[in-house]
Amino acid sequence: DRYSLLILPGDGIGPEVMAEVVKVIDWLGAHRGMAFDVTQDLVGGAAYDAHGVPLTDATMAKAQAVDAVLLGAVGGPKYDVLDFAVKPERGLLRLRKELDLFANLRPAQCFDALADFSSLKREVVAGLDILIVRELTSGVYFGEPRGIHADDNGDNEGGRVGINTQRYTSGEIRRVARSAFELAKKRRGKVCSMEKANVMESGILWREETQWVHDNEFPDVELTHMYADNGLMQLVRQPRQFDVILTDNLFGDLLSDAAAMLTGSLGMLPSASLGAPMANGRPRAMYEPVHGSAPDIAGQGKANPIACILSFAMALRYSFGEGAAADALEAAVERVLAEGVRTADLMGPDGGTPVSTAEMGDRIVA
Ligand code: NAI
Numbered sequence: 001d002r003y004s005l006l007i008l009p010g011d012g013i014g015p016e017v018m019a020e021v022v023k024v025i026d027w028l029g030a031h032r033g034m035a036f037d038v039t040q041d042l043v044g045g046a047a048y049d050a051h052g053v054p055l056t057d058a059t060m061a062k063a064q065a066v067d068a069v070l071l072g073a074v075g076g077p078k079y080d081v082l083d084f085a086v087k088p089e090r091g092l093l094r095l096r097k098e099l100d101l102f103a104n105l106r107p108a109q110c111f112d113a114l115a116d117f118s119s120l121k122r123e124v125v126a127g128l129d130i131l132i133v134r135e136l137t138s139g140v141y142f143g144e145p146r147g148i149h150a151d152d153n154g155d156n157e158g159g160r161v162g163i164n165t166q167r168y169t170s171g172e173i174r175r176v177a178r179s180a181f182e183l184a185k186k187r188r189g190k191v192c193s194m195e196k197a198n199v200m201e202s203g204i205l206w207r208e209e210t211q212w213v214h215d216n217e218f219p220d221v222e223l224t225h226m227y228a229d230n231g232l233m234q235l236v237r238q239p240r241q242f243d244v245i246l247t248d249n250l251f252g253d254l255l256s257d258a259a260a261m262l263t264g265s266l267g268m269l270p271s272a273s274l275g276a277p278m279a280n281g282r283p284r285a286m287y288e289p290v291h292g293s294a295p296d297i298a299g300q301g302k303a304n305p306i307a308c309i310l311s312f313a314m315a316l317r318y319s320f321g322e323g324a325a326a327d328a329l330e331a332a333v334e335r336v337l338a339e340g341v342r343t344a345d346l347m348g349p350d351g352g353t354p355v356s357t358a359e360m361g362d363r364i365v366a
Pocket residue numbers: 013017072073074075076077089092266267268288289290291292293294295296297302303304305307345
């Protein structure tokens with residue numbers, strides 16, 4: 001098989017961390033016989049500087065044509081003054097929207113060597129490996145009607161009302177549920193779906209439709225349901241009870257930020273956004289670290305490349321079906337951390353000598 005990949009390093013530390021991923025790709029090509037067709041292009045401020053837009057139509061067309069997009073980070077102080085329409089993050093939003101990436105995947109994985117960085121006790125998080133699947137293109141952040149209106153009914157102090165609408169169609173729920181079940185099949189085979197069916201109509205529909213997809217299409221995957229408030233409590237009480245958590249846009253926003261704190265540094269957190277299957281059966285997909293362009297450390301060789309490397313491991317697993325290579329790459333990260341190799345963001349209070357971005361990449365490849 002040949003795998004096509006569009007690499008968009010972006011701004012700030014984006015190109016620095018992406019250079020380390022390219023080392024991994026080259027190694028897999030040379031030593032595991034994998035054939036990657038890699039194209040690099042501009043996004044964000046870098047694209048604005050060259051073309052006056054944060055994402056050109058030509059780049060968008062390339063993104064539509066490849067198996068997977070790998071993105072570094074966009075933005076920086078230099079671009080804060082730009083009009084909204086050409087701001088760097090608009091390039092990211094255009095990619096997500098036009099690829100219709102409705103399933104956002106945020107793993108929370110706790111490497112033993114970093115368990116003391118967690119907000120929770122080591123005993124609670126050691127060995128943690130869960131995946132939150134958040135619906136990304138619908139729900140209360142997009143539902144109509146929305147807006148702030150005058151509401152002068154006589155007894156409303158201030159005279160205004162703010163409205164958002166939580167709205168989910170059965171089709172929107174079913175497609176993201178399918179993603180979650182497919183992912184669970186490649187993991188430990190368990191999905192826990194979270195909503196508030198006790199107080200929300202959309203929650204009742206969410207529960208019924210996820211159950212329908214389970215019963216009709218994925219009877220072998222275990223499905224449980226939990227109210228999202230209890231779910232968040234369970235996530236910090238006993239996170240290892242979960243495998244895949246499936247939830248809507250709003251609850252997923254909260255759950256995934258809380259889950260991030262279970263695992264430590266921002267420099268460690270990968271993500272993926274998946275859409276519908278393409279003609280070749282692979283899902284439309286974009287992989288990116290959770291962190292931004294980190295202008296405070298850009299250009300200094302200090303950035304931790306692991307979030308971006310683990311994002312590529314997700315591409316291996318979820319786009320290319322190379323689960324064994326993904327496992328090997330994650331094991332290499334784990335081993336390097338266990339050997340005490342640390343970028344500056346992973347230094348404890350007792351200090352030590354941090355390695356550079358490039359050294360961390362070299363150690364992982366080695
Ligand atoms: P940030 O994630 O860039 O940085 C937050 C803090 O974490 C900084 O102190 C930074 O040095 C550190 N950090 C982040 N990634 C790191 C890594 N790999 N290794 C070591 N340290 C790391 O978030 P911030 O400062 O809020 O935003 C900076 C710029 O990035 C802004 O222009 C923002 O709009 C953009 N941004 C872009 C995102 C994206 O491309 N997906 C996401 C978040 C922010």
